Amino acid sequence: MSDDSILALEAFLPYRLTRLTDAVSRDFSQAYRARLGLTRPEWRTLATLGQYGTMTATEIGTHSSMHKTKVSRAVAALEQRRWLTRKPDPGDRRVEQLALSKAGEKAYRDMVPVARGFEDDLLERMKPAERKALMEGLAALERAALNRS
Amino acid sequence: MSDDSILALEAFLPYRLTRLTDAVSRDFSQAYRARLGLTRPEWRTLATLGQYGTMTATEIGTHSSMHKTKVSRAVAALEQRRWLTRKPDPGDRRVEQLALSKAGEKAYRDMVPVARGFEDDLLERMKPAERKALMEGLAALERAALNRS
């Protein structure tokens, strides 16, 4: 019987999630920070454009869950690095179509195996049944936490 | 057969974790921010002292996974609010023993059911088998990700 007036922080779901995410995210960020000198918003923008080819800033934000100011600054940084180009949208002059340059695509191709390797290393430390449970549990939590209208 | 040269960001574990944690953490932070006007480091410090009674700043940081500067600033803020008191440690004059004041304890007691309610609401949106999978998967991922020496 546990004391109802005490909250065990180490068992509290929001705390466990942030601690876990901080650790995983920090470890992974070292991979692209050390390798490419990218910030996290820049990496996400690179990854989104690498995955989808051409997108607007708003679409990047929607797909990668980033605030539009983050996207704006990341796009500006990648553009300055010549990893990204802007093209005016012929149908709507508010919009710019964004795409990776050749150098940006190369950086993306370099990073994909690194990202896969990082994820694989992490998952290989778990038993198959544990991996299955994690995937199932995360999917359920995503349904529970993200789809709150 | 999927394209090996493309990384699906929405299926990438570090991304899924950060997105999930951002959502959960943001929702929960509204509870204590609106109710008590606390920042996240302040809430964690309150929760840690509420759970353990008396601790040093370093111990708080270890238990709640916070950088010592965060702890230092959170302690200063809680002290200014008169929710926390410092006592010199008789055996080591570098250290200060920290504890909640009466007002701090009251705030803690008020917050515990709110935190429990938040967690319960979230978990109730999941089926029992999904909850079980989540707990098992998170525990395994904690072993895999946090215990990297």
Added chain:
DNA sequence: TCGCCATGGTTACGGTTGCAACCAATTTGT
């Protein structure tokens, strides 16, 4: 067509963070 609201995107600003430098007190090695 004209006025008004919505949308895409950028920027200024205040607040938060982590790193590194720092001070004081303690421990360690010789």
Added chain:
DNA sequence: ACAAATTGGTTGCAACCGTAACCATGGCGA
């Protein structure tokens, strides 16, 4: 016993972030 290294804790600084304000363009109703 004393210099050097370590530890507890605070603070200055630069980078980063979200909010809100803003500009330009587009959509829409009267």
